Amino acid sequence: MTATGNPRQLSNVHEYTASHIQVFEGHEAIRRRPGMYIGSTGERGLHHMVYEVVSYAVDEHLAGHADAIEVTITAEGGIRVSDNGRGLPVEVEEPTGRSAVELELTELSFGPKPHTGYGVAGGLSRLGLCVVNALSSRLTVEVHRDGHRWTQAYEKGTPVSPLTRNEETSEHGTTIAFLPDADIFETTRFSFATLSERVQELAFLHEGLAVSLTDERPERPVRHHHTGGLRAFVARLNPCPPSLVHSPAIGFESENENRTILVQVAMQWNTRSPGELRSFANSTRTHEGGSHEDGFRTALTGLVNDYARRQGQLTADDEDITAGAVHEGLTAVLSVKLAHPVFEGSTRTKLSNPEAETYVQEVVREHLSDWLDHNPNDAASIIRHILNAPTCPRKR
Incomplete structure (x- = not known):
């Protein structure tokens, strides 16, 4: 390709040398x-x-x-x-x-x-x-x-x-x-x-x-x-006991075999707020969410639908409960710690580790399913609350 333009301007290119670059240490x-x-x-x-x-x-x-x-x-x-x-x-x-x-x-x-x-x-x-x-x-x-x-x-x-x-x-x-x-x-x-x-x-x-x-x-x-823990965190975010669908908050954690990822969750439904999910990666607030939030939402929506159908609160003719209805009134704190976190963008507020999504899904499905099975009265109250959410599809 042949360069065109002002010869004087082109000559300035050769005047830009290493001596013009300032290196600060x-x-x-x-x-x-x-x-x-x-x-x-x-x-x-x-x-x-x-x-x-x-x-x-x-x-x-x-x-x-x-x-x-x-x-x-x-x-x-x-x-x-x-x-x-x-x-x-x-x-x-x-x-x-x-x-x-x-x-x-x-x-x-x-x-x-x-x-x-x-x-x-x-x-x-x-x-x-x-x-x-x-x-x-x-x-x-x-x-x-x-x-x-x-x-x-x-x-x-x-x-x-x-x-x-x-x-x-x-x-x-x-x-x-x-x-x-x-x-x-x-x-x-x-x-x-x-x-x-x-x-x-x-x-x-x-x-x-x-x-x-x-x-x-x-x-x-x-x-x-x-001092505290994630359940105490949720309690601070849910300060009105009469509005709680269940008490105390649900809490669980799990670490993978290689000790490269730790997942901690606390969650509680209430009737007075639209819901809030606060997520963290290695103690840093992930305002833009990311893979760990995706895993949490996917696992929670699927699990609630499966449980509601097993308990007869949804029939074969009922539509699936939407993610919006599941999260209606849910206050949750999700914290993951990773050996090698990967963030998107300069703000570092969105996690992109794919293994975080996979492991969060696994942990939520296992531990929340176990909690629902061992707390049938609270579980029934949660499903009723979700079915009554404005965003929940009406039964046919």
Whole structure:
């Protein structure tokens, strides 16, 4: 193909060389393009900074080394996150001559922390601590590990002091405190309500993990402590007992033989709401749904129809109950944890793992069928509720 056009314009092509390309490394690259790492420099990105640090602590819980996380909005408006996990490694990494703590907080290429298989999908592929550090005007890390308390300070992603070994201690865990850089963010004021909703979700999604949120700002000193499980989550979403079709909520979980996928479900029908399905993948809310939601809806609709026909609540001449009728008034929380989650799009809010759909269907069919068989009175109430739904086809 022959190129045509202005010869002067074409000559400019040859003037574009490698010397014109700027390559930024580490915190410099993050600070120049923060939206690439946290989504935005507005309130959403600001709060995502907190979620990234908390995600590290939740990973420690998933690995079996932590059962408590404390999140604090400090008096000066920063964030402090503490956990009672193993503590960030403090040994010097060869050949860099730098501590593992410093590498975790400064290197984009630093490797993943080992865990039992399910990591928290915070969106940054284990880069979260490095990104938070780079976008903070000040960050301090305190580690209780190997019999001592260790500390180090950073400014805008750069260490301003070496990792220092302090007094002896028998405690273990990590505390990271940071102040978002006002030169980066449109606002640096954290919303207690926004953070409270997220830490409450994490407590519900991880039974056995206690998460607290404290606001030390002078105008609103307050502390919330959250524990729970998925049934407690559903109970919070269904706050009106007289409207419940059955009680308590149905709950079950299952893990596959290879320990690469864990499915947890809690669900309860009520007469006052149109219904809500909240789904999560590796503790991240999947607002756009995905394969795990598809599996849940398919299995639930088929199972309800099969059960209703076996019990004579539907006859051979009746039309199948629609998915819309089955989900009328249903509040459900679906959580899957995968060793290798795959998300669609930059927002990472839609799961696309096909094995999630298959396994969720299998789990729902097995466990819900068993619950219906062992709770015939509640099961009959549920089917009657569904048959009376406005979206349910009328019997012939």
